[in-house]
Amino acid sequence: MTYLVASGLQKAYGRTAVLSDVAFEVAQGEFICLLGPSGCGKSTLLRLLAGLIEPDDGRLMLAGEDLTRRPAWHRDIGLVFQNYALFPHLSVARNVAFGLEMRGLPKAEAKSRVAEALELVDLADYRDRLPSELSGGQQQRVAIARAIAVRPRLLLLDEPLSNLDALLRGTVRADLRDLHRRTGLTTIMVTHDQAEALSLADRVAVMSGGRIVQMGSPETIYASPDTTFVASFVGNPPANLLRLPPDGIPGWTPPPPLAAAIANAGSRPLVLALWPETLQVVERGHAHSIPATLRAVEFLGAERRAHLRLTDGQTLLAHPGEQGEGDVGVVLRGNGPLPTIFDAETGARLIQVAT
Amino acid sequence: MKIGTFVRATGIGLILLFAVAPILVLILAAFDEGRFFRFPPRGLSMRWFIAAFESAEYRASVTRSVVVASLATVISVGLGGLAALGLVRGRPPGQAYLEALILAPLALPLVVWAIAFLQVLSYSGLGGTLFGLILAHVIITLPIAMRVILATFTRIDPDLEAAARSLGATPVRAFLRTTLPLARGGIAGAAALSFLVSFNDVVVSTFVAGAGWVTFPVRLYAQLRGEGIDPITLAIGAMIVGVIIVGAIATELWPRRRGR
Numbered sequence: 001m002t003y004l005v006a007s008g009l010q011k012a013y014g015r016t017a018v019l020s021d022v023a024f025e026v027a028q029g030e031f032i033c034l035l036g037p038s039g040c041g042k043s044t045l046l047r048l049l050a051g052l053i054e055p056d057d058g059r060l061m062l063a064g065e066d067l068t069r070r071p072a073w074h075r076d077i078g079l080v081f082q083n084y085a086l087f088p089h090l091s092v093a094r095n096v097a098f099g100l101e102m103r104g105l106p107k108a109e110a111k112s113r114v115a116e117a118l119e120l121v122d123l124a125d126y127r128d129r130l131p132s133e134l135s136g137g138q139q140q141r142v143a144i145a146r147a148i149a150v151r152p153r154l155l156l157l158d159e160p161l162s163n164l165d166a167l168l169r170g171t172v173r174a175d176l177r178d179l180h181r182r183t184g185l186t187t188i189m190v191t192h193d194q195a196e197a198l199s200l201a202d203r204v205a206v207m208s209g210g211r212i213v214q215m216g217s218p219e220t221i222y223a224s225p226d227t228t229f230v231a232s233f234v235g236n237p238p239a240n241l242l243r244l245p246p247d248g249i250p251g252w253t254p255p256p257p258l259a260a261a262i263a264n265a266g267s268r269p270l271v272l273a274l275w276p277e278t279l280q281v282v283e284r285g286h287a288h289s290i291p292a293t294l295r296a297v298e299f300l301g302a303e304r305r306a307h308l309r310l311t312d313g314q315t316l317l318a319h320p321g322e323q324g325e326g327d328v329g330v331v332l333r334g335n336g337p338l339p340t341i342f343d344a345e346t347g348a349r350l351i352q353v354a355t
Numbered sequence: 356m357k358i359g360t361f362v363r364a365t366g367i368g369l370i371l372l373f374a375v376a377p378i379l380v381l382i383l384a385a386f387d388e389g390r391f392f393r394f395p396p397r398g399l400s401m402r403w404f405i406a407a408f409e410s411a412e413y414r415a416s417v418t419r420s421v422v423v424a425s426l427a428t429v430i431s432v433g434l435g436g437l438a439a440l441g442l443v444r445g446r447p448p449g450q451a452y453l454e455a456l457i458l459a460p461l462a463l464p465l466v467v468w469a470i471a472f473l474q475v476l477s478y479s480g481l482g483g484t485l486f487g488l489i490l491a492h493v494i495i496t497l498p499i500a501m502r503v504i505l506a507t508f509t510r511i512d513p514d515l516e517a518a519a520r521s522l523g524a525t526p527v528r529a530f531l532r533t534t535l536p537l538a539r540g541g542i543a544g545a546a547a548l549s550f551l552v553s554f555n556d557v558v559v560s561t562f563v564a565g566a567g568w569v570t571f572p573v574r575l576y577a578q579l580r581g582e583g584i585d586p587i588t589l590a591i592g593a594m595i596v597g598v599i600i601v602g603a604i605a606t607e608l609w610p611r612r613r614g615r
Contacts, residue, residue: 085514150522
């Protein structure tokens with residue numbers, strides 16, 4: 001069931017386009033992440049959904065109603081700001097009650113809803129504190145309680161983890177997933193951190209230059225990127241993107257299916273995406289191996305990562321073998337995301353090749 | 356280290372003493388029984404305070420000053436507040452120039468400005484009227500009020516109003532419930548400054564007021580030039596200081612009972 005439909009959304013400040021032709025659909029109860037680097041328009045899109053910014057063009061439908069020109073205060077959309085934007089002169093309870101007060105809810109009902117919301121974020125004992133008397137993590141939970149107390153039709157989160165320290169981030173990530181499961185609220189969250197997006201979202205919308213360049217499940221976004229941008233932005237580490245010169249990477253004979261696909265792609269400049277976990281360091285001269293120099297093996301606890309340089313100077317990350325630093329080869333292990341060929345000029349995906 | 360502390364304490368003490376000394380002289384002299392201003396006082400008496408209340412002329416001039424200063428304060432805080440809000444939140448093109456334009460009257464020596472403004476008033480037929488006088492005061496107090504309130508608004512996160520709107524508050528309500536209560540201190544400061552500047556003004560009022568609207572400072576100045584210091588004025592001065600001290604203590608205590 002589609003619940004939220006955005007189509008053709010445009011926004012420009014002066015001559016600078018911030019959003020260009022943004023269109024997407026969200027089902028009721030979905031958890032969506034808008035993922036992109038800073039300046040990609042994701043926060044603008046969130047504010048536009050909240051009604052704090054008006055689009056220059058396009059349409060926004062929520063549950064069959066046209067929201068495009070409806071002001072923020074009539075939208076019933078909860079927004080959690082990146083800096084929380086708690087009212088510093090009001091207690092925790094009065095912050096949470098604010099939206100209920102604006103809706104003229106009877107005192108008794110408002111009180112029980114505030115208690116319920118504070119219970120949900122585990123802050124029932126803090127109702128009489130001022131925001132300045134809370135830690136950053138607690139302030140954020142107040143902001144979430146304030147947004148959900150009005151029972152919004154949509155919950156928007158702007159970079160909810162970016163102002164928290166690394167230790168707290170993992171906990172809050174789990175809390176957010178839990179909150180979503182318990183409230184069933186359709187949630188849209190903005191983040192620049194691909195790990196957050198992959199771990200939290202039902203679907204991820206990757207944004208770049210004011211456009212949604214790809215929207216899909218975390219698995220799809222990671223393993224079947226539509227563009228070189230998505231391939232380079234998603235994953236830790238992301239895919240190796242190798243420039244393929246017309247006469248191929250020096251000294252490398254690709255496995256037959258891959259060689260055929262490259263030949264079929266014609267004479268245009270190509271980029272080949274190979275994921276680090278699908279590459280294995282072997283001895284130099286191994287069949288179909290890419291000749292490379294092993295420069296370092298990085299120890300990361302649970303895994304190790306080999307840093308390599310090809311003979312034409314391009315760098316590569318791979319799964320290390322027993323080889324020490326020096327001349328080695330790199331082969332495809334046949335696991336994980338398939339080798340993917342992109343048009344180097346447009347960045348568009350041409351084909352994924354099973355080897 | 357010890358010596359440094361001593362020097363600093365002495366320095367601060369001297370500065371405070373110089374700031375407060377004239378006020379102390381004024382208050383002590385007001386309680387003197389003599390017919391002329393002298394210091395130190397020789398005999399204590401309340402006679403000049405009683406005389407101050409009995410003098411219809413002084414009473415009228417103080418009342419006039421309070422009326423003019425109150426109206427000037429209300430108008431300059433109201434308009435200055437709106438101007439500040441427009442400059443901060445509206446981000447109009449040429450914001451810096453607009454700000455400079457509003458502050459412009461403060462750039463001229465007041466005497467020069469007052470003479471010029473008197474011409475404007477008499478051309479427009481407002482010379483010697485209460486409206487003209489208040490207009491003149493507003494033009495010098497509004498920039499001050501606007502500047503103070505502008506600084507206050509600039510420090511308040513605009514996302515607070517955005518949050519209020521997303522929670523269902525209309526823009527006006529969002530402003531009244533978030534920005535305004537947070538700006539209360541700055542607005543009170545702007546009002547106090549405006550009131551004092553207007554209440555104490557001699558230069559502009561001397562030119563603009565005309566015979567019908569002689570304010571207290573103008574009356575005082577005229578008295579001083581004609582007959583020297585009248586002890587009644589010292590008593591009135593002491594009472595004004597008293598009111599200001601009480602007001603300052605009250606505003607200091609005000610925020611404490613704010614809260615949950």
